Amino acid sequence: MNPDDYNYFLPDRNLALSPSVPRDSSKLFVYDTAKDEIRFDSFHNLSKYLPTDSFMVLNDTKVLPARVTMRKQSGGKVIALFLVNEIDSNIVPIIVDRKVNVGEKLYFNNDEYLEILAQKENVFDLKFRFSKERLFSLLTEFGTMPIPPYLKKTPLKRMELLDKYQTIFAQAKGSSAAPTASLHFTDRVFDSLKAKKIEKYFITLHVGLGTFAPLTDENLKTKKLHEEYYEADKKVFDGINILKNQGRRLISVGTTVTRTLESIAKSGNLMGKTDLFIYPPYEFKMVDILITNFHLPKSSLMMLVEAFIKHKGSKRRLTELYKTAIENDFRFYSFGDAMLII
Numbered sequence: 001m002n003p004d005d006y007n008y009f010l011p012d013r014n015l016a017l018s019p020s021v022p023r024d025s026s027k028l029f030v031y032d033t034a035k036d037e038i039r040f041d042s043f044h045n046l047s048k049y050l051p052t053d054s055f056m057v058l059n060d061t062k063v064l065p066a067r068v069t070m071r072k073q074s075g076g077k078v079i080a081l082f083l084v085n086e087i088d089s090n091i092v093p094i095i096v097d098r099k100v101n102v103g104e105k106l107y108f109n110n111d112e113y114l115e116i117l118a119q120k121e122n123v124f125d126l127k128f129r130f131s132k133e134r135l136f137s138l139l140t141e142f143g144t145m146p147i148p149p150y151l152k153k154t155p156l157k158r159m160e161l162l163d164k165y166q167t168i169f170a171q172a173k174g175s176s177a178a179p180t181a182s183l184h185f186t187d188r189v190f191d192s193l194k195a196k197k198i199e200k201y202f203i204t205l206h207v208g209l210g211t212f213a214p215l216t217d218e219n220l221k222t223k224k225l226h227e228e229y230y231e232a233d234k235k236v237f238d239g240i241n242i243l244k245n246q247g248r249r250l251i252s253v254g255t256t257v258t259r260t261l262e263s264i265a266k267s268g269n270l271m272g273k274t275d276l277f278i279y280p281p282y283e284f285k286m287v288d289i290l291i292t293n294f295h296l297p298k299s300s301l302m303m304l305v306e307a308f309i310k311h312k313g314s315k316r317r318l319t320e321l322y323k324t325a326i327e328n329d330f331r332f333y334s335f336g337d338a339m340l341i342i
Helices: 043-049 132-142 158-164 180-184 187-195 217-222 234-245 255-267 300-311 318-327
Strands: 027-032 037-042 054-059 061-063 067-072 077-082 091-096 105-107 113-120 123-128 172-175 200-205 224-231 249-253 271-276 289-293 338-341
Touching (some): 027 043, 037 043, 043 187, 067 132, 180 289, 200 234, 200 255, 217 224, 224 255, 249 255, 255 271, 255 300, 289 300, 300 318, 300 338
Parallel strands (some): 027 338, 054 249, 061 172
Antiparallel strands (some): 077 091, 091 123, 105 113, 200 224, 224 271, 289 338
């Protein structure tokens, strides 16, 4: 489990700073592990590569515009990044861009504020004295999308990001980042899946900023990752299990769905927090087919995808597939193109 085995060089031309328009016009890298074949297509043709006996699971989490310029009691300003996926009761952690002190108040407006209760390294715990729904409303009013650092040069403005950095089916508020494999889906794609009688199910995992964080020595030592909250409705999961027991193949849309399904299979808990770290070798219990984006070098997400292709009997390493994608002008990361592994 050496992160250096997942390193690669990405030319600037392959970094996607904005999404394809329309969404489903993004490119699709299809890797058939059984035949060791690679094909290139457009995402809107996804359904033609999916088995008729398959069904799909997606993440319905909704990203909140959680980066907010707030006013300090002194009158100064501070940019606060709310870790909305880690809210506990009326306490929310934040990361700030400049010095603040425990006991200070940070204001959204003249009347509504949060008080800094504690500090742990670069993270501060804030207490709010209104409902979580009101907090979410204030973030929506004053905040911008918490896009990852590599998108800092995106040409998209605030209102564009509110639309583009969000899936068309987002519903459960609470993510600090988008489940990017789902950004490619459109009504046209769903119509084509429906025509092929491929059913879809929704579960929730609220993505944390840890998804962009580099692996630490602690991760490698404990074999655990940052925690993320997940939830699956019992009727939904029962439906998934019925189809699995019938021998139908499960298409997981993204690493977040994969992590959720495998966490439930491992723990038996339909809701809670998962710190599951999937890396080779790993015996997948739920997922048969994976749709994913192209991920950052030396990341836990690359390790998960590598574990999946090895589980499927791949003759190639993931870095080989990435090299092929780069040479063929695929675009990488959050607004980039998609990969289908069958």
